[in-house]
Amino acid sequence: MIQDQLKQAVAQAALDHILPHLTRQSIVGVGTGSTANFFIDLLARHRMDFDGAVASSEATAARLRSHGIEVHDLNSIAELEFYVDGADECNGHLELTKGGGGALTREKIVAAVAKTFVCIADESKRVDFLGGFPLPVEVIPMARGHVARQLVMLGGNPVHREGVVTDNGNVILDVYDMRIIDPRQLESDINGIVGVVCNGLFAARPADLLLLGTHNGVEKFGRR
Numbered sequence: 201m202i203q204d205q206l207k208q209a210v211a212q213a214a215l216d217h218i219l220p221h222l223t224r225q226s227i228v229g230v231g232t233g234s235t236a237n238f239f240i241d242l243l244a245r246h247r248m249d250f251d252g253a254v255a256s257s258e259a260t261a262a263r264l265r266s267h268g269i270e271v272h273d274l275n276s277i278a279e280l281e282f283y284v285d286g287a288d289e290c291n292g293h294l295e296l297t298k299g300g301g302g303a304l305t306r307e308k309i310v311a312a313v314a315k316t317f318v319c320i321a322d323e324s325k326r327v328d329f330l331g332g333f334p335l336p337v338e339v340i341p342m343a344r345g346h347v348a349r350q351l352v353m354l355g356g357n358p359v360h361r362e363g364v365v366t367d368n369g370n371v372i373l374d375v376y377d378m379r380i381i382d383p384r385q386l387e388s389d390i391n392g393i394v395g396v397v398c399n400g401l402f403a404a405r406p407a408d409l410l411l412l413g414t415h416n417g418v419e420k421f422g423r424r
């Protein structure tokens with residue numbers, strides 16, 4: 201099976217998981233990226249069965265609207281049952297690295313609000329240790345040099361993602377060669393650097409359910 205078929209399969213599995221819980225009043229949190237796009241396209245077939253969505257990026261909002269799905273402001277939502285999103289890496293504790301698509305901050309905000317974070321990923325994303333994928337850090341533009349120096353002191357090799365401005369008007373540093381022994385601690389340490397808006401470690405708030413697309417079918421992992 202090619203990678204896109206695995207992504208399609210996990211997107212379908214996520215839909216199957218949430219559909220029985222949706223009512224006409226439900227709002228669904230939707231992530232960003234190619235796997236999330238498969239989910240959006242499948243979700244659209246059921247757009248009469250729920251109220252609308254909250255989007256983790258402008259790109260996702262545009263795709264949802266193109267399907268006729270109403271996009272709500274997160275501030276107008278009292279509660280969010282589900283957030284469905286992909287990942288760049290996932291480990292056995294359902295901790296993730298995210299932000300390959302640059303949407304990490306809004307993704308982390310929507311994940312924080314959601315009761316259940318359903319992560320959908322193909323098996324290439326499963327790792328024993330996070331950090332093989334360069335860790336994205338969203339930074340206030342004027343702090344880029346300062347934050348980069350601090351990240352070097354933490355053992356990383358930050359590289360400015362040239363030409364990218366996030367939906368929030370900020371820049372991204374991709375941190376290579378980071379040995380991530382304790383994801384939760386590192387997430388907190390990076391957040392403590394002045395000028396950092398958010399980093400792509402999702403460890404303090406990991407996924408609740410991981411749907412992993414493998415060549416043997418979709419495997420389900422819950423948080424232990």
Ligand code: 5RP
Pocket residue numbers: 231232233234235236285286287288297298299300301302303304307
């Ligand atoms: C975007 C993300 C994505 O979830 C992550 O990059 C995975 O993307 P894809 O599903 O295209 O592999 O964090 O900021």
